[in-house]
Amino acid sequence: MPAQDRIQARPDSYLKELRADVRAGLTAWPKSLPPKYFYDERGSELFDQITRLPEYYPTRAETAILTQRAAEIAQLSACESLVELGSGTSAKTGLLLRALSSGGTLAEFMPFDVDPAVLADAMQMLAAQYPRLRIVPFTGDFERDLGAIPAAAGRRMIAFLGSTIGNLEPAARSGLYRQVAAALRPGDTFLLGTDLVKDPDRLRRAYNDSAGVTAEFNRNVLRVINRELGADFDVEEFEHVAVWDPVNEWMEMRLRSCRQQRVTITDLALTVSFAAGEQMRTEISAKFRRDGIRAELAAAGFRTQRFWTDPDGDFGLTLAELLRSDRARLRVPPRFGEAR
Numbered sequence: 202m203p204a205q206d207r208i209q210a211r212p213d214s215y216l217k218e219l220r221a222d223v224r225a226g227l228t229a230w231p232k233s234l235p236p237k238y239f240y241d242e243r244g245s246e247l248f249d250q251i252t253r254l255p256e257y258y259p260t261r262a263e264t265a266i267l268t269q270r271a272a273e274i275a276q277l278s279a280c281e282s283l284v285e286l287g288s289g290t291s292a293k294t295g296l297l298l299r300a301l302s303s304g305g306t307l308a309e310f311m312p313f314d315v316d317p318a319v320l321a322d323a324m325q326m327l328a329a330q331y332p333r334l335r336i337v338p339f340t341g342d343f344e345r346d347l348g349a350i351p352a353a354a355g356r357r358m359i360a361f362l363g364s365t366i367g368n369l370e371p372a373a374r375s376g377l378y379r380q381v382a383a384a385l386r387p388g389d390t391f392l393l394g395t396d397l398v399k400d401p402d403r404l405r406r407a408y409n410d411s412a413g414v415t416a417e418f419n420r421n422v423l424r425v426i427n428r429e430l431g432a433d434f435d436v437e438e439f440e441h442v443a444v445w446d447p448v449n450e451w452m453e454m455r456l457r458s459c460r461q462q463r464v465t466i467t468d469l470a471l472t473v474s475f476a477a478g479e480q481m482r483t484e485i486s487a488k489f490r491r492d493g494i495r496a497e498l499a500a501a502g503f504r505t506q507r508f509w510t511d512p513d514g515d516f517g518l519t520l521a522e523l524l525r526s527d528r529a530r531l532r533v534p535p536r537f538g539e540a541r
């Protein structure tokens with residue numbers, strides 16, 4: 202079977218949730234939309250272009266760390282199964298797959314993403330480059346579907362690269378860490394990429410590039426809503442805004458309405474008004490500090506084994522080991538054969 206045919210379509214829950222999120226977000230004050238809806242075929246392609254922009258340093262910085270540390274990660278994790286959340290093109294993951302394959306442990310790779318189109322592209326590349334690896338793509342939402350990942354027989358590592366964790370609010374981040382912990386067994390590992398706090402001017406440039414690709418990426422959420430929910434957003438009448446929030450230490454992307462306008466979302470039987478200049482939040486991208494990452498992971502039962510940065514100290518990569526399972530936290534005795 203060709204690799205791309207193994208990709209599941211988006212589950213029905215995607216559309217149901219999109220409808221609920223759009224209704225909630227557009228009837229709230231201030232208006233907002235969740236960032237996961239950027240990613241359809243075009244959104245994933247635009248993100249891929251972003252990773253190559255001169256202003257967008259995170260992908261290059263994380264690649265530098267992985268290039269230097271992949272062998273050490275492979276040795277410390279000794280994993281037989283690797284799950285990658287929000288895997289996108291899995292371009293950087295090749296560095297890990299090569300190290301894990303030459304370490305001789307890895308048998309299975311599961312790229313996990315909300316966008317089936319990007320999974321299909323990734324599968325084409327991965328199947329050609331790693332013909333002996335069992336690749337099991339998973340279309341799903343990492344905030345709700347982690348429980349559906351089949352249990353692994355041997356050691357597992359879950360990787361969450363690119364600082365996509367920063368697109369979640371703090372409460373959602375802790376929820377995700379707890380779900381990651383529940384999908385692992387003690388001794389398994391979690392590899393987490395996080396962009397670090399730095400000069401706000403550099404951050405503003407990274408999120409407002411001179412070629413306007415990030416602006417197109419931002420507006421893509423409106424195109425998705427037009428197509429999926431029969432809405433009539435006049436996409437060009439919304440302007441890209443990127444601001445640094447020094448209190449929360451996150452970048453915020455917004456869309457500013459260029460004029461007073463009304464938008465109808467036919468499938469929701471909803472009409473909303475935008476005032477001239479009104480701003481709607483479409484993404485946060487939190488920036489992290491070393492101690493904060495360690496503490497957030499510890500609260501979910503992880504012990505940080507290693508923390509690396511690139512030579513410029515722009516980006517952090519943490520390898521953490523799960524110390525105790527959810528069952529242990531709930532004081533439930535381990536199942537037979539669970540302890541290692």
Ligand code: SAH
Nearest residue numbers: 237240287288289314315316342343362363
């Ligand atoms: N990991 C890659 C891609 C990062 S872009 C890298 O480091 O370059 C963020 C990716 O996460 C996209 O591919 C997007 O489709 C996916 N994504 C965003 N929200 C998601 C969610 N809730 N569940 C699953 N995947 C999600």
Ligand code: AVI
Nearest residue numbers: 251363364365368408415486
């Ligand atoms: C996927 N995520 C980590 C990117 C980020 O940097 O927050 C998405 C992005 N938004 C604007 N540029 C890139």
